[in-house]
Amino acid sequence: MLSENQGKCMEPAPRRILTASLLSLAVTVVLLAGCGRQSDADGTAQAPASSAESALPAPVAEAPADAPVALTDVIETSGQAVVGISYAAGLDRYPGLAKALQDYAAAARGELQQAVDGLGNDKPSMPYELSLAFEKQLETADLVVVKAEGSRYTGGAHGEPLVARFVWLPQQGRMLTADELVADAKGWKAISDHVADQLRERVATRLSSEDMEPGELQESLRSASRMIADGTGAKADNFRQFEPLTDASGKVTALRFVFPPYQVGPYSEGTQTADVPAAVLAPLVAPEYAPLFAHS
Numbered sequence: 457m458l459s460e461n462q463g464k465c466m467e468p469a470p471r472r473i474l475t476a477s478l479l480s481l482a483v484t485v486v487l488l489a490g491c492g493r494q495s496d497a498d499g500t501a502q503a504p505a506s507s508a509e510s511a512l513p514a515p516v517a518e519a520p521a522d523a524p525v526a527l528t529d530v531i532e533t534s535g536q537a538v539v540g541i542s543y544a545a546g547l548d549r550y551p552g553l554a555k556a557l558q559d560y561a562a563a564a565r566g567e568l569q570q571a572v573d574g575l576g577n578d579k580p581s582m583p584y585e586l587s588l589a590f591e592k593q594l595e596t597a598d599l600v601v602v603k604a605e606g607s608r609y610t611g612g613a614h615g616e617p618l619v620a621r622f623v624w625l626p627q628q629g630r631m632l633t634a635d636e637l638v639a640d641a642k643g644w645k646a647i648s649d650h651v652a653d654q655l656r657e658r659v660a661t662r663l664s665s666e667d668m669e670p671g672e673l674q675e676s677l678r679s680a681s682r683m684i685a686d687g688t689g690a691k692a693d694n695f696r697q698f699e700p701l702t703d704a705s706g707k708v709t710a711l712r713f714v715f716p717p718y719q720v721g722p723y724s725e726g727t728q729t730a731d732v733p734a735a736v737l738a739p740l741v742a743p744e745y746a747p748l749f750a751h752s
Contacts, residue, residue, distance in 0.1 A: 525554035527590075530561075537572050537584040539565065544592040550600060553624040556631060557590050557602065564588055564608060564618055571610035585609040588618055593699055596706040598748055599632075600624040601699050605727075619716040619727055621697045635692035636742065643740035648690040651713055651730040655684045655720055680721065687720035694719075700748070701731065707750035709734050 527543040541561050548554045568586045575584075588606035595601075602622040607615035623632040638644055659680045663673055688694055697714040710731045717723045734749045741749065 523551055524548070525551050525558060527554050527558065533583075535579050535583070536575055537568060537586070539568070539586045541565070541586070541588045543590045544602070546595075547590065547592065547600075547602065550624055550626060550629075552629055553600060553602065553622060553631070556622055556624075557604070560604060560620060560622075561588055561590075564606070568608055568610065580611065582609070582611075584611070585615065593621075594702060596702065598625065598627060598706060599700055599702070599708075600626055603699065614723065617717050617723075617727065619697060619714060621699050621714055623698070623700065632745070633692075634696045634698065637745055638692065638737075638740050639742055640740070641690060644692060644695070645690040646736065646740055647695060647713075647732055648688050650732050650736055651695075652684050652688045654730040655688065655728065656681055659684070659721070683722075684720050687715060703750055705750075707734075708737075708748050709750050711737060 525548055527548045529543060530539055530541040532539040543557065547557065565586055568584060572584055586606070586608050588604065591603045591605070593601040593603045600623075602624070604618065604620040604622065606618040608618060609615035624630075625632050638647065660677060663676050663680070666673075668676065695713050697716070698711045699714065700708040701710045701712055703709050710733045712729050712731050715721075715728045715730075717726055720728055734751070738746065738749055738751065
């Protein structure tokens with residue numbers, strides 16, 4: 457059997473030129489295919505790997521937590537779906553935070569793709585859609601807060617709201633979560649009571665301004681109170697979405713708890729919030745986070 461070099465030497469000149477041309481064309485096709493997948497860097501779902509890609513060895517270890525993460529905006533359209541994902545500038549300065557945002561976007565997109573796959577070759581009457589924006593709410597030496605808002609539409613009367621908050625501690629290089637912030641069940645009971653009172657007062661004011669019969673008003677108030685009680689029960693999971701409010705020195709003066717549609721009210725009432733001041737929170741938060749809060 458001839459070696460590759462021997463084979464090339466024995467080929468006539470025209471055939472060698474044709475072979476080189478075909479090789480050049482193949483390289484160009486591979487490069488163009490790679491360009492079509494450059495959105496993979498933004499953490500969105502990738503197309504199934506080809507047989508050649510499947511043959512590559514698995515990575516021996518995960519990337520380090522501080523490995524750079526590129527947050528790339530995504531705009532894609534097809535006959536079945538539309539995807540739009542945007543990131544505020546500068547968030548990739550914090551690799552751990554950027555990875556969390558990327559993972560959230562990838563999960564949201566994965567659920568959209570699952571719905572699209574369920575269509576088969578059918579085309580929906582309205583394209584399925586994912587719209588998601590990550591906005592920087594706050595950036596200090598101690599806190600970086602990112603707001604994620606959007607919706608995912610996979611049929612029906614309206615889209616599914618996407619509501620999330622990310623509170624990053626740059627000094628520690630990690631996320632601040634509700635269950636770490638207040639680890640005591642007694643603390644969540646105090647927060648729950650404070651928030652529920654605000655929400656009930658707000659809905660009572662709104663309903664009393666509407667032209668309703670007394671019986672209808674009382675029933676509406678009872679229904680609203682039940683939803684509020686269910687959505688603000690004294691556990692960290694009900695308060696996992698929050699954003700710190702700070703003063704000029706960067707100290708936290710209050711926490712704004714965020715409740716997506718359906719958690720404490722019907723879809724028509726949208727996302728609701730309730731603020732809990734530092735004076736209430738100070739004795740409730742874990743000691744290691746007390747320095748973040750303003751003291752009266």
